[in-house]
Amino acid sequence: MARGGKKKSATSRKVNSQSATVVKPKQQQSIFKKSPVHDLLHNFQRVPDQWAGRYVLVMSAVILRAAIGLGGFSGYNVPPVFGDFEAQRHWMELTIHLPVSEWYFFDLTYWGLDYPPLTAYHSYILGKIGSFIEASWFTLNESRGIEIDGIKFYMRFTSIVSELIFYIPAVLSIANSMGKKFNLSRMDQIIISLIIINQPHLILIDHGHFQFNSVMLGLFLYSLIELIKKNYMMASVWFIACINFKQMGLYYSTFIFVFILSQLKSFQELILVGFTVILTQLVILLPFIGDRNNLIQIVTRVFPFHRGLFEDKVANFWCTTNVIVKYRELIDLQNLSKISLAATILAFTPINLMLFFKLRNSKHLTRGLIYGFAGNSLAFYLFSFQVHEKSILIPLIPATLILLIDPTQIDIIQWVNNVGTFSLYPLLKKDDLVLQYAVSNFLINWLIGPKLLLSNQNLLWSIIIKGTYLLMIICHILDYAIIPPARYPDIWVVFNIGISFLGFSLFFLWLNYKVYKLKVE
């Protein structure tokens, strides 16, 4: 550094620290002052160092993901079907070798493509790059079940890069824009971004179990950013991209519909938004257009109604109460899907009605937006048809964003996140990710600090939070120490989903209450 430069930086530092001290009193005192995460990051508190804080945040996120990636993945060493890891790799293999028209028809019994087109394009690009490095990773048919170090590294690398492109920048930018709205200090924005980015559920599923949920969630967040800016056409583009990456994004669709409807002031706007939606969808489907069979095939692959009410064990209403009422024996599939649809509609209607009327004439939309998305997607998770345990990621992301509205809710938000990760435990145990599960859970909770986690003053909430944590610990101890009786091999899993379902339902009620209490002006 030159002498002149040094002087300059010294003076600018002075100015900056002065301006920082002037601005500070306006902002509320950070509630993270006492938590370890603040202690670790306080070196980057001063204005000139804040950019470094962000780099630290992003790079440590990468390290955590890469380290979790050392663990097992879904279907590791379980021939002949393997798991999600092989599915994602297989899609890369088939998209680069086959013409587009055959993508959705190829060998459906072995991980046939059943995600919407954007996933297929994503696989195509990654497959092209991968086979440029090493063609044998993706030889058609012959590469099935390949598990050598090279492909393992490449796949882990793609999931980290995808998240770095789609998800992490989205979180940082939404933290920035909402932070300004709700008067959060820079430091708090960085801390909350860190808490959002390092939630174990998404990391464990994407970089352990192996999927690309972060891409879908990132696309959703971009859509959310545009909604906050009231740019509904752009928001529609992002949102259509989101559901075209993974159909699970549809959990958000009811609310985005209700919201945009509540905001449109003229018929002209409605036409514009509708036109954008259709155009975006057409562009995404462009390679398939003209082949009616292919389009029908995509729809039937993407929405497999024959699969049943739920898969494995999910902490939703149907699977949990299934312990008592055996729905699948009582009612046929056709009617079950209708019943679950009715239940879902019943569940999300109150929130949507309240928000529709509250937001219609309001200028402050952000709170309503976040609560609405969290409530709607949670309603879908709890009551809709064909839910995966992994679908809990979808309501958890908007739920975690509540921190940006009101950081003091950290006790409840982290609680529901913990319940969410806990509900994934049976899956992660199957994937040999117990160590990673334990470490990442410990890390995030310790970073926030037990003082904050158990700080709820409300007696009822305090009992709920502490009680759930206690039950979770008991469940883990039982699962570790006692082999379940032969008659009930899944007893601890049922215990697990029972606790989780209880937690999610309470959180759902809380969201409804929050929306009820929401003051929009």
Added chain:
Amino acid sequence: MASEVKVSSPNGEYTLVNIWVITLALKLLLAVGYHSTDFDVHRNWLAITNKLPLSKWYFEDTSQWTLDYPPFFAYFEWALSQLVPSIVKEDGCLDIVSRGQYGLPTIYFQRFTVILSEIVLFWALHWYMQTSKTNDRATFSRSYVVAASLVLSPGLLIIDHIHFQYNGMMYGFLVLMINNARLKNYLWCGFWFALLICFKHIYLYLAPAVFVFLLRSYCLNLKYNKKVNVLINLIRFVRWKNLIKLGLVVIAVFAVAFGPFYDQLPQLFSRLFPFSRGLTHAYWAPNVWAIYSFLDRVLIQVYRNLTLSRYPLQQIFEFNPDLLKDESLIQTSTRGIVGDIEFLILPTITPKLTFYLTLFYQILALLPLFYQPTFRRFIGALTLCGYSSFLFGWHVHEKAILLVIFPISFLVSRDRLLLGPFNLLVSCGYVSLFPLIFTSIEWPIKVVYTVLWYIIFYFNFRKVVSIPKVLEGNILDRVIHGYILGLIPLVAVTTLMDIFENKFEILKRLEFLKLMFYSVYCGIGIISSFNGFSSYYFIYDSLWIDD
């Protein structure tokens, strides 16, 4: 500066506990990743010390990984082996076999012992911080940055928690020694250093500095009293009481370590100092000999391709030209396989020569220490001893770079001037560790962690260092920054070569070139940082006075 720190962190706790927990999480996650043969080495030592009587420890050779650390380390392994739970025993952890057959339980157990033993380092640095608490907040925050930079060191992460060794504990002892020297607890200083040597004898490289420092500041009295005659002055020249006390402490430590092996000392020492190894390691540590070997390879090509050069080369180096006609020999030398003949054109290097060179540079560093036995001089001398043994030593491992990085870290916060050599040293030193971990899946961890560490501490050291006492070298700083940035293309190119190794046959044959890039580039960096540091050490006396 002090007031600024106060403003920015009114509630700053400055404890290492948080850092420990954070890194604990990372280390636990790394437990299931790659580990080197050193893992089996230590497992074998657990087995030997557990299953055999003490008298056979240094004779056992079922496995090629014989016990070749001093007795305290063997005792340490014995103590650990007592803690092995039965599930790990069944896993084959304590079997004396030529090649270990073990699974996850053994891996978890041994990884866990590394993590636990590293607490020594945290505790030592915590104590260092506590004893730096004065009225001046700046001194304390400086000590925090130093301590944090050491416990977070990418070197320790790569060597201990991926590659597998117990350096964290060893360097913990070193820090205890250094802090005792700072607090003028000379007896403790001697004790910890003797203990350290009895754990791992590589620290003998630092012994000259410790010896001279303790001798000069504790055992000698160089004041001439004119009131009494020459003879009494000569007797008072040595502080006999101190000398005896210190001697007893050191001898006691060595006696406890080596006593039980009194009847097999030759065997023990032949294990500790195997002189049969080659000058350079299979992968060249980035030191003078790496550059020397590189020059030899360059000259071979010049000799073979430029007919004109043959005569002068022959005249200057007087080598045996017949060797250069042997194609297979050239093949092996360019591939880096260490044969009987290491150099074809340049003169061969003998162990004696490396020893004399090391000694020469160490003595050079000790002279100023003898005249100015301050704590800072001592750490400077310690650093230079580390430098010279790393740069000129026989069969140096790239891991030994920590011998330099640890002591120098205690100095940099002193003056901005030292940041140049320090940055060059840590960046080149840590990057040179990358080839140690060659598995692709750990690549993002080692690279991103090192970059992250560098960014954090580059800025934090700049923030806390005191204003330079001597202003100079602005252009030099830029050159250093440029050189450090050059590591990015270095890592990028070698990584690309790795990635496309299977695609292009030629890259496989260039395997050695990659390592050569690393060791030559990092070697030049470390040698330059040695030159920079030495010049400050020998020129600016004011830098080395204690506060």
